[in-house]
Amino acid sequence: MYQVVIVEDDPMVSLLDKTFTEKDPRFTVIQTFSEGRSALEWLSCHPADLLILDVYMPLLTGMELLHELRAREIESDVIMVTAANDAKTVDALLKLGVVDYLVKPFTWERFQQALDTFCRHRQAVAGEAVSQDALDQLFAPSASSPEHPVPKGVQESTLERIRTCLRTAPPQGLPSESISRQTGLSVVTVRRYMNYLVERGEVVSSFNYDTGGRPCRLYRYPGLA
Template sequence: MQYRTIIVEDDPMVAQLNRVYVEKDPRFQVVDRFGDGRSALYWLENHQADLALLDVYMPRFSGLELLRELRGRAIPIEVIMITAASDTGTVDALLHLGVNDYLVKPFTLERFQQALDKFCAHREAMAAAGGSMSQSEVDRLLSNPQTAGVLPKGYLKRTLELVRACLREAETSLSSEAVAARTGLSAVTARRYVNYLTECGEVVSTVDYDTGGRPSRLYSLPKGDT
């Protein structure tokens, strides 16, 4: 199964970049692209899609206006915001309308992939639950869809447990390079996993500026979890 995806973005170059990023993931299929919110609304009144990648600032009909219309008309589609809009009023309004994730331009491919993984984890958790969910399942879903029992594509449970154990046994905060050295993982892999755990709220990250050079990001378990 592929998730039917539309892109709503007035900048053709940004829209194409979003399309390239989405199509790197075989779980998704881009079915159409729109340069303004009203055109997307007309299309969604007669077609079905699972996910919209939505900008805020567009002519004729903004992303915020489109999302309000979608919710008001109960059109069933999930939304990932991809926008330069970062003022608190806009962010708060969009979060209240139930967006699945919010990416502020410019963003990295890794962060974009995390948004796709989060969407898939939410869909898979709901499907696995069937017609009803226990309180614990609801709690996990509300705290973070990525911890609802489904790991994102490209992550292995045994590697995640290895990184968790490394941080649990460490007496001080560790850089991703230090995690790599202690676990035998590559630096890139260690960084991906500690960042994932940070996204899930399992790990706290801080920046060490006292390195004598480039600042280093350090990772540790929250106090009381060691």
């Protein structure tokens, strides 16, 4: 499970960030801060996978905090959630390597997209070498590759129903039958879509041999185990 720190001076936005983050079982919020200086002191001693960071804050701005973190070789990934949308600020933060940038106000769907982008990034660089397909999924996730073209009849709305189901799956994953019941799709349809998501590298599958009978295939997001 990925550990998240929120740095946001607006308590309502901070609560919204936390609520949206913890709707995804791949993440847990371990600390929240209302200003950058306290966040810097804490992060200097404690690891975190992901920061959800505002720009305009007292004592130390989000930009200054990120500069300090990088100077101290603290490599936590960052998603900016901020009202700062002037081109100079956006460009400077992107050059500091933020994973995604959300301008307030934002929707849950867009926030979830940012979390998915972070997970794709972590998955792509998890091994000793990075495949071209993993890079394609990281930099152009909506584009299909020749190796994994979008099959005829695959609908984005159906993919999203399945993704939503998997985001609330237990750590060991879910079998096709459970996904079918929760989404209202047929088992045959679920298996076809799961094969596609596994081929893309978005979802991983494993076998459960503790069924007392035929092994059961389970599906989950990579960050859940």
